[in-house]
Amino acid sequence: MKVGMKGVLSAGVALVAFTSLAVNLVGCTQPENAKVDTEQQAQNSPEQTEAQQVQQTTTPTTLKIAFPTRKDSTDLETKVDAVNKFLSKELGMPVEAKIGDDAAAVEALRANQVDVAFLSSKPALKAEELANARLYLAEVRPNYSGKQTYRSIIVVRKDSPLQSKSSAKETLEQLRGKKMAFTSPTSTSGFVFPVSVLVKEGFVPDSDRLDQFFAQVTYGGDYSKALQAVLRGQADAAAVSEYALFPPYVSETEKNQLRVLHGIPGVPAHGVAIDDDVPQQMRDKIVTAMLKLNQPENNQILRDLYNSTELVEVDHNAHLQPLRDALKVAEKKS
Structure with a gap:
């Protein structure tokens, strides 16, 4: 005590x-x-x-x-x-x-x-x-996909050539050599869950060596800034929570310019x-x-x-x- x-x-x-x-x-x-x-x-x-x-x-x-x-x-x-x-x-x-x-x-x-x-x-x-x-x-x-859980999502521009595939490995392989915006190194859905999938799929050995897979890694600091990096072409993809695709994180106009490339369920x-x-x-x-x-x-x-x-x-x-x-x-x- x-x-x-x-x-x-x-x-x-x-x-x-x-x-x-x-x-x-x-x-x-x-x-x-x-x-x-x-x-x-x-x-x-x-x-x-x-x-x-x-x-x-x-x-x-x-x-x-x-x-x-x-x-x-x-x-x-x-x-x-x-x-x-x-x-x-x-x-x-x-x-x-x-x-x-x-x-x-x-x-x-x-x-x-x-x-x-x-x-x-x-x-x-x-x-x-x-x-x-x-x-x-x-x-x-x-706006949670689970009752007391939600998804970590990797978001791209709607006009991005990156497309969702039949498996996580195929989908995430497309991010090799791309510019990635995470929310922050302490974010559960904006960093921990997506990085854990990258490790599971064998793309990186751990969170310290993301530069072995991505051409550039940046941290927005919050959901809105990570998504803005994608909207402005400063990043090819961003990792955020699924509820970040709603106001006040993005406007309705901005939401319509984005789509989910890959979702990771089970975030507490x-x-x-x-x-x-x-x-x-x-x-x-x-x-x-x-x-x-x-x-x-x-x-x-x-x-x-x-x-x-x-x-x-x-x-x-x-x-x-x-x-x-x-x-x-x-x-x-x-």
């Missing part, structure tokens, strides 16, 4: 930027029948003894949730406020939101500055590694992670409350947040296993 949070915030919902986060600790008492190793206690400094006591966490009196910024969610503070008011009412406790990017959300979990975080799949793996947080829910979107959808410091009973209450956002009378709150239509319960390990497998192949991890 990590260090918990302390302090009771006033009722209501507060929005706090990640830049002003402060670590708050939840005080807790030792059970009356707890056995104390007096010899070890004597060797510890007062600060160490206090830290050990704080590690025994209790149910938080204020629920703190991290909401990462996303390109397809504008006016996020207003939408987050609606979610928090709903959850505060359902849980009977204040809910505080912290807005930043995925990296900040993971760091907040690690530092016990939040209890819950909305995360995409690769940051969710990092949150497990650093904070022992786990995904309990996954988002469902209407974004989800909701809960810190291991949150007691099981409280975790169950959080999951139950969030699932009520699927109900017709509450669903617009969920749709407004990240364009998801539904939250579904998932097993953390099973949901993220396809990503673990793709990383192992792409990075040649033993």
Whole structure:
């Protein structure tokens, strides 16, 4: 267990930027029948003894949730406020939101500055590694090809001579010696999954030697910029998520100038992670409350947040296993 949070915030919902986060600790008492190793206690400094006591966490009196910024969610503070008011009412406790990017959300979990975080799949793996947080829910979107999974796609211009073939190997062979735009080296659908297929098919030995196959490799930094490289003729193909072929990533006019060359299914959808410091009973209450956002009378709150239509319960390990497998192949991890 990590260090918990302390302090009771006033009722209501507060929005706090990640830049002003402060670590708050939840005080807790030792059970009356707890056995104390007096010899070890004597060797510890007062600060160490206090830290050990704080590690025994209790149910938080204020629920703190991290909401990462996303390109397809504008006016996020207003939408987050609606979610928090709903959850505060359902849980009977204040809910505080912290807005930043995925990296900040993971760091907040690690530092016990939040209890819950909305995360995409690769940051969710990092949150497990650093904070022992786990995904309990996954988002469902209407433009996902799977319910809680979506495709990584390789996109070309509609007038490109590159054509989809009967097998992945035949299709991807056409990219040999071409200019390729990936989203970023950390992107699940915009890098990890397509590179894992290139490795599986024997085109490259690992993610570090893409230049052995492509004439040029660039990174757009986000889906829109990777697709713009194709639209402007700066790249022959781009790797992105399938939902990037919709506004606001591209306009309808731009979408009509592009087509999918190859699709790779099974990318884990974004989800909701809960810190291991949150007691099981409280975790169950959080999951139950969030699932009520699927109900017709509450669903617009969920749709407004990240364009998801539904939250579904998932097993953390099973949901993220396809990503673990793709990383192992792409990075040649033993």
